[in-house]
Amino acid sequence: xxxxxxxxxxxxxxxxxxxxxxxxxxxxxxxxxxxxxxxxxxxxxxxxxxxxxxxxxxxxxxxxxxxxxxxxxxxxxxxxxxxxxxxxxxxxxxxxxxxxxxxxxxxxxxxxxxxxxxxxxxxxxxxxxxxxxxxxxxxxxxxxxxxxxxxxxxxxxxxxxxxxxxxxxxxxxxxxxxxxxxxxxxxxxxxxxxxxxxxxxxxxxxxxxxxxxxxxxxxxxxxxxxxxxxxxxxxxxxxxxxxxxxxxxxxxxxxxxxxxxxxxxxxxxxxxxxxxxxxxxxxxxxxxxxxxxxxxxxxxxxxxxxxxxxxxxxxxxxxxxxxxxxxxxxxxxxxxxxxxxxxxxxxxxxxxxxxxxxxxxxxxxxxxxxxxxxxxxxxxxxxxxxxxxxxxxxxxxxxxxxxxxxxxxxx
Numbered sequence: 001x002x003x004x005x006x007x008x009x010x011x012x013x014x015x016x017x018x019x020x021x022x023x024x025x026x027x028x029x030x031x032x033x034x035x036x037x038x039x040x041x042x043x044x045x046x047x048x049x050x051x052x053x054x055x056x057x058x059x060x061x062x063x064x065x066x067x068x069x070x071x072x073x074x075x076x077x078x079x080x081x082x083x084x085x086x087x088x089x090x091x092x093x094x095x096x097x098x099x100x101x102x103x104x105x106x107x108x109x110x111x112x113x114x115x116x117x118x119x120x121x122x123x124x125x126x127x128x129x130x131x132x133x134x135x136x137x138x139x140x141x142x143x144x145x146x147x148x149x150x151x152x153x154x155x156x157x158x159x160x161x162x163x164x165x166x167x168x169x170x171x172x173x174x175x176x177x178x179x180x181x182x183x184x185x186x187x188x189x190x191x192x193x194x195x196x197x198x199x200x201x202x203x204x205x206x207x208x209x210x211x212x213x214x215x216x217x218x219x220x221x222x223x224x225x226x227x228x229x230x231x232x233x234x235x236x237x238x239x240x241x242x243x244x245x246x247x248x249x250x251x252x253x254x255x256x257x258x259x260x261x262x263x264x265x266x267x268x269x270x271x272x273x274x275x276x277x278x279x280x281x282x283x284x285x286x287x288x289x290x291x292x293x294x295x296x297x298x299x300x301x302x303x304x305x306x307x308x309x310x311x312x313x314x315x316x317x318x319x320x321x322x323x324x325x326x327x328x329x330x331x332x333x334x335x336x337x338x339x340x341x342x343x344x345x346x347x348x349x350x351x352x353x354x355x356x357x358x359x360x361x362x363x364x365x366x367x368x369x370x371x372x373x374x375x376x377x378x379x380x381x382x383x384x385x386x387x388x389x390x391x392x393x394x395x396x397x398x399x400x401x402x403x404x405x406x407x408x409x410x411x
Contacts, residue, residue, distance in 0.1 A: 023194050024134055025149035025156075025272065030187045031093070031127055032157025034100060034180030035064075037165035044173030050109040062359075063113050067120025068352035075125035076132065076345025085129045085341060086197045090188050092126030097184035104174035126187075127154075128348045132341040133195050135332040144283075144329055148275015151325040155268030163257060219404060220343055222397050223330040224350045226287060229393045230323065231351035233298055235358015236386040237263065240366060241301075244379040249306055262310050266317035267324070275325040283326040283333065284401040284411045288394050290322030295390030302380030333411055362386065 038045055039061070046057040075092070079085045099119035103112065134150050165176040237260065245251040245259065278286055297316045304312050328347070335343035362382045370378030404411055 020194065021145055021149045023190065024146065025153035027187055027190045027194060028127075028130065028150045028153030029157040029160075030153075030183045030190070031123070031130065032154050033161040033164065034096070034177075034183055035123070036158050036161030037168070037176035037180045038173075039162045040166035041169030041173040041176055044169065045177075046112075049173070050112070052109060056109075058359075059113055060116055062356055063117045064120035064123075065352045065356045067117040068124035069349050069356065071121035072124045072128045072345040072347075072349035072352065073342060074345070075128055076342035079129050079132065079341035080339050084197060085133045086191065086195060089126050089129045089133065089191050089195075092122045092129070093184045093188035093191065095122040096126060097181040097188070100177050100181040100184060104177045124345075124348055124352065126184075128345045129341060130191070130195075131328070131348075132344040133197075135340060135344070144275045144277070144279035144325070145272070146275075147328045147332070148272040148278075148325045151275060151328055152268050152271035155264060155271050155321075155324070159261065159264030159268050163261075166257075217335055217339070217343070219334045219400075219409075220331065220346070222284075222400060223287070223327045223334065224347055225393055225397065226291065226323070226327045227331075227347045228350040228354040229389050230291070230320075230327070231354035232358040232361070233294075233354075233386045233390055235355050235360075236298075236362040236382060238355075239359035240362030240379065240382050240386075243363075243366070244302070244382075248376050248379060251306075259309060259313055262313035263317045263320075266314055267320045270318060270321035271325050274321050275329070278326045278329055282411065283330050284404075286326040287323045287330065288398050288401065290319045290324075290326070291390050292394045294319040294323060295387045295394065297387070298390060299384050299387030301383040301387070302376070330411060334409075358386070 042057050042060060046052065046060050050056075075088065079088050082088075096119060099115055099122060102115050103119070107115070131147075131150055134146050164179075168175045168179055241260070242256050245256045251259075274286060274290075294316060297312055297319065301309075301312060301316075331343055331347045332340060365382040365385055366375070366378035368378070369381045401411065
C-alpha cells in the first residue's frame with residue numbers, strides 16, 4: 001500500500017512550495033474560525049435574543065451542517081462541470097461574509113435560521129473547492145504537504161475559534177459574527193493572490209459524465225466512509241463530552257475548554273507532520289492505524305479519572321492527526337482529476353452529515369441508558385458506541401485496502 005498521486009490532463013500545475021504552503025494553512029485557518037467563533041456566545045446570540053429554548057438554539061449549529069451536507073456535492077459537481085474552482089471559491093467566501101454579517105441584523109428567528117442555512121452552503125462551497133484547488137496544485141510527492149497544511153489550518157481554525165469568540169463576545173454577542181465576516185473577506189482576498197486556476201482537462205464533462213465517472217471510482221467510498229465516522233465521533237466531543245464533564249464531574253466551562261484544547265491543538269499542530277509522512281509511507285495504513293487507536297481511546301473515555309483524562313485527550317488528538325490528512329489525500333488519490341471537485345464535495349458532505357448525527361446520537365444513548373442506570377453509565381455507553389463505530393469502520397475498510405493493493409493501486 002504505497003503512495004501515488006493521479007496525474008492531470010492538460011496543463012501541468014505549479015506545485016505550492018515553502019511560504020505558499022504555509023499561506024494555504026493560514027487561509028484554511030481563517031476560513032474555519034468563523035464556524036466556531038459564535039459557539040461560546042449562543043446564549044446571548046440566540047437564547048436571550050429570540051427567547052427560545054436551548055434545544056431550538058442548538059438548531060443554529062445543526063442547520064448550518066445541513067446546509068453544508070446539501071451544498072458540498074453540488075458545489076463540487078458545478079466546479080467540475082464549469083472547469084473552474086477559484087471564482088466559485090471567491091464568490092462563496094464573499095456570500096459567506098455577507099450572510100455572517102446579516103445574522104447580526106434585527107430579523108425574526110425563522111429568517112435567522114434561514115440565513116444560517118444559506119451561510120452553511122456558502123461556507124462549504126468555498127471550503128470544498130479550496131481543498132480541491134489545493135489538490136490540483138499539489139500533485140505527486142507534494143500532495144501530502146499541501147493537504148497537510150490545509151488540514152492543519154482546518155483543525156487549528158476550529159480549535160481557536162471558540163475561545164476567541166468567547167473573548168470577543170464578552171460585551172457584544174454579535175461581534176464574533178462580524179469578525180467572522182471580516183475573516184471571510186480577508187480569505188477571499190488571499191485566494192485571489194495565493195491560488196491560481198489549474199486546467200485539468202481541455203473539455204468540460206457533462207453532469208451525466210461526472211456522475212458516471214464518480215460512480216466508477218467506487219473505492220472513493222472508503223475515505224468518504226471515514227469522513228462520516230470521524231466527524232460522527234467528533235460530534236460526541238462537541239456536545240456529549242461537554243455535558244458529561246458538566247453533569248458528572250461538575251466542571252466549569254473554562255476547564256472543559258482546556259480539556260478540549262488538549263484534544264484539538266495536537267490534532268491541528270500535527271496534521272501537517274502526518275501529511276508529510278503520508279508522502280513516504282502508506283496513506284491507507286496511516287488512516288487505519290490512526291482510526292483504530294482513536295477508536296480504542298474513545299471507547300475508554302468514560303472510564304478515565306479527571307486527573308488522567310488530559311493524557312487521553314492528548315492521545316486522541318495525536319491519533320486524529322494520524323488519520324485525518326491521509327484520508328483527505330486518499331480522496332484525491334482515488335478520484336479522477338475531472339471529478340475531483342465532486343469527490344471532495346462528497347467527502348465534506350459525508351463529514352457534515354456525521355457532525356449532524358453525532359451530537360443527536362450521543363444525547364439519545366446517554367439519556368436512554370441514564371434512565372435505566374445513571375448519567376455516568378449513560379455517558380460511558382455513548383463513548384463506547386462512538387469508539388466502536390470507528391473500530392468497525394477500520395475492520396470493514398482494511399481488507400478492501402488490501403484488495404486495492406493486490407490490484408496494483410498504490411495507496
